[in-house]
Amino acid sequence: MPESNSQQIISVGIDIGTTTTQLVISRLTIENTASGTFVPRVEITDKEVIHRSQIYFTPLLDHDLVNAVAVSKIVETEYLAAGLTPESIDTGAVIITGETAKKENAKAIIDALAGFAGDFVVATAGANLEAVYAGKGSGAALFSAQRHQVVVNIDVGGGTSNYAMFQEGKAVDSSCINVGGHLIEFEPHGDRITYISKPALLAIQSTGQRLKVGERVTLPQLRPLVKAMAASVVEVLKTSMHSGLTQELLMTPPLKLEYPIRKVIISGGVADYVYAPCGPATMEEVTAFGDFGPLLGWELKVSFEAAGFILEKPSETVRATVIGTGTQSVNLSGSTIHLQDGTLPLRNVMVISPFTSTVPATAKEIAEVIKQEILRLQIDHSQGMVALAMKGPRTMSFADINTLAQGLVAGMEDYLRQDKPLVLVIEADCGKVLGQCINAVAKHPLEVVCIDQIEVEDCDYIDVGKPLMGGRVVPVVLKTLVFNR
Amino acid sequence: MAVANNELEKVIIQSVMEELAKKGLLSQKRKDHVMAAAMIETPTLPDTQSEEMVTFPPLNEMQISNPFNADAVKAMMKSTPARIGIGRAGARPKTMSLLRFLADHAVAQDAVFLDVSEEFLKRMDLMSVQSAATSKDEFLQRPDLGRRLSVEAAKIVAEKCEKNVQVQILIVDGLSSSAIEANIPDLLPALMQGLKSSGIKVGAPLFVKNGRVWVQDHVASIVNCEVIISLIGERPGLGTAESLSAYMIYRPDEKTVEADRTVISNIHKGGIPPAEAGAHLTDVIKQVLAAKASGVKLNQQK
Known part of the structure; x- marks a missing residue:
């Protein structure tokens, strides 16, 4: 069995948002970091962005329907610019966010991109996943792990601000508020209003002003309104008792504020103006891009500093989300996988966690619990694929692992009759022995995908890519849509 | 009195x-x-007759008073089994740290000096033989004796062990009997299951008392197996006394050198879990059998 000790994979990240579409291509290095006498441990050791696309306006057919063919043209153009062919792409993720995060769009984009990357993963992401990717791309996740400090990343874009709180590198909370730099549109470099969005109208009303489309506006008129929006963004970090405006603008449940927060990182298109040495002085500077992004950025800085927060610099601003998507969406399974050829890749595997606390003591009870859970979730066996997730066996003893194997095979009896692979995701380091036990228990040869040392949450979906490193690991993309539970 | x-x-x-x-x-x-x-009736001296057990605070409990960044200390403690974040009393360790250190040292010494119990060997249904070292003291002082079977043991192996098998499993106490008792009950059944379901012919596992790694060469020369694997107790440290290594070699002979052995180390509940190690060793043995080589020669073929 030929085994190399290091391998490079090319990963693509595509972010299709309400206003912009971007793409980055990264080179991930995966290596066996364990010394020769240990069981191999494969990790991503380096992430290098090798190509950044220009920032495109998202091609739309109508208000919220994406022109998938035009998106595929963008991808084609950018591959060419990067000097890559679709065959050289190993993995990747498309994240569809904001108003465009709809099923029809996802389907159309999967079809349109089918020729561009064999193992592509498409995730329609809620605001929460978007927030987490932005925080990973901006360096907030790394900051929290290196400094051992809780940090909140706020990705402030055109329409929304996405919060993701990180502790020791892990996203622990997220939220989203309808504040962004593009909610009011102007004549570029001018002072005439061309569009006012609904959330902007709420802010205008809260300050008692009466701005209308077609009117000209001065900086002193605009500033209090932008200040009100910035104050709402800050308020979510300070208290759970929100003002009326904040309550109306919040699009998801607010942050739970379980940890004291002192440090904040701001990413997204508006972020460049947060970290600018001085704010815009004229309306011409404010509306340089036909919106009020520069002013919002400056007012956010003023509000956060006045409230006593420390603003740390992001490593990426406007490209944080797409870089997060391209470099951070891929996880590697532990080195102990039990796979058979031809089963992979698998897409949109629904993850269920049948055991709430500990795994029952007997195989019969385990089988019972699994059957009940499948009944409860009304999973139709003829439909999609299911993965069973669990922390581990009752104990790490061989006897308990064997019992678990018997229970799993018995509990999934009906499902396995459909000739579907048995997909297991387990946190403990026992994937290989569990796979071995299952094969010993099963009466006929089973297709077993047993992925260990990965944590998933209940009811998430996962995509499992083709094996890497001579079959020792598989890339797993987790689609974690909900944190607020 | x-x-x-x-x-x-x-x-x-x-x-x-x-x-x-x-x-x-x-x-x-x-x-x-x-x-x-001086007239106080009861002396305040500790009662040395007391059987009361000392309970240590949990290992992961941070003992530093007034840390600058407690989260950082906790994260660092999670990343290593080393004794960090234990605080200090002036320039010295805290009493609990010192007691834990002494206790761990005692555990390590026990691992070396105690024998694998007869009851354990019986429970695991293991045939037992002894190396040429007749006692623990001799075993520790004369490494050469631990590397071959006693005359009597060689005779037993020749009479009772199955010959010409593909794999012979040895369980050797080495420098930690605790490692054997802690890991073998989960490792051995996983390994046996893996080898058998792969259709590999395995001889009955054999226990060698007072043995060192090289004793596998002597056993292999008698049973004429393709691969011999020794599951042997590692020299205990203060972190764990239960760590086990697996040494594998393909057809050892008089020209065998250390580089011909493949080793997987650090098998214990805090390292590679023993049951998982059993499944992993199955894969390694399959590679050795396919390549008809072990150690550096095996790696060069990869």
């Missing part, structure tokens, strides 16, 4: 005090004070 001693003490202390007072070295007031202390 204790009472008499106590009385005697009082008399001695009293006369010493009076002598000192006479010479003007002790004021009346100080004398009374010291006497009162």
Whole structure:
């Protein structure tokens, strides 16, 4: 069995948002970091962005329907610019966010991109996943792990601000508020209003002003309104008792504020103006891009500093989300996988966690619990694929692992009759022995995908890519849509 | 007896005090004070007869008082089994840290000096033979004796072990009997299951007392197996005394050198879990059988 000790994979990240579409291509290095006498441990050791696309306006057919063919043209153009062919792409993720995060769009984009990357993963992401990717791309996740400090990343874009709180590198909370730099549109470099969005109208009303489309506006008129929006963004970090405006603008449940927060990182298109040495002085500077992004950025800085927060610099601003998507969406399974050829890749595997606390003591009870859970979730066996997730066996003893194997095979009896692979995701380091036990228990040869040392949450979906490193690991993309539970 | 001693003490202390007072070295007031202390009925000395167990605080509990960044210390403690975040009392370790250190040292010594119990060998249904080292002391002083079977043991192996199998499994106490008792019950069944379901012919596992790694060469020369694997107790450290290594070699002979052995180390509940190690070793043995080589020669074929 030929085994190399290091391998490079090319990963693509595509972010299709309400206003912009971007793409980055990264080179991930995966290596066996364990010394020769240990069981191999494969990790991503380096992430290098090798190509950044220009920032495109998202091609739309109508208000919220994406022109998938035009998106595929963008991808084609950018591959060419990067000097890559679709065959050289190993993995990747498309994240569809904001108003465009709809099923029809996802389907159309999967079809349109089918020729561009064999193992592509498409995730329609809620605001929460978007927030987490932005925080990973901006360096907030790394900051929290290196400094051992809780940090909140706020990705402030055109329409929304996405919060993701990180502790020791892990996203622990997220939220989203309808504040962004593009909610009011102007004549570029001018002072005439061309569009006012609904959330902007709420802010205008809260300050008692009466701005209308077609009117000209001065900086002193605009500033209090932008200040009100910035104050709402800050308020979510300070208290759970929100003002009326904040309550109306919040699009998801607010942050739970379980940890004291002192440090904040701001990413997204508006972020460049947060970290600018001085704010815009004229309306011409404010509306340089036909919106009020520069002013919002400056007012956010003023509000956060006045409230006593420390603003740390992001490593990426406007490209944080797409870089997060391209470099951070891929996880590697532990080195102990039990796979058979031809089963992979698998897409949109629904993850269920049948055991709430500990795994029952007997195989019969385990089988019972699994059957009940499948009944409860009304999973139709003829439909999609299911993965069973669990922390581990009752104990790490061989006897308990064997019992678990018997229970799993018995509990999934009906499902396995459909000739579907048995997909297991387990946190403990026992994937290989569990796979071995299952094969010993099963009466006929089973297709077993047993992925260990990965944590998933209940009811998430996962995509499992083709094996890497001579079959020792598989890339797993987790689609974690909900944190607020 | 204790009472008499106590009385005697009082008399001695009293006369010493009076002598000192006479010479003007002790004021009346100080004398009374010291006497009162000496007269306390129950001595405050620790009771060495007590069987009470000392309970250590959990290992992951941070012992630093007033840390600058407690989260950072906790994260660092999670990343290593080393004794960090234990605080200090002045320039010295805290009592609990010192006691834990001494206790862990005692555990390590036990691992070396105790034998694998007869009851354990019986429970695991293991045939047992001994190396040429007749006692623990001899085993520790004469490494060469631990590397071959005793004459009697060689005879038993020749008579009772199956010959010409693909794989022979040895369980060797080495420097930690604790490692054997802690890991073999989960490792051995996983390994046997893996080898058997792969259709590999395995001889009955054999236990060697007072053995070292090289004893596998002697056994292999008698049973004529393709691969011999020794599951052997590692030299215990203060982190764990239960760590086990697996040494594998393809057809050892008189030209065998250390580089011909493949080793997987660090098998214990805090390292590679023993059951998972059993499944992993199955894969490694399959590679060795396919390549007809082990150690560096195997790696060069990869």
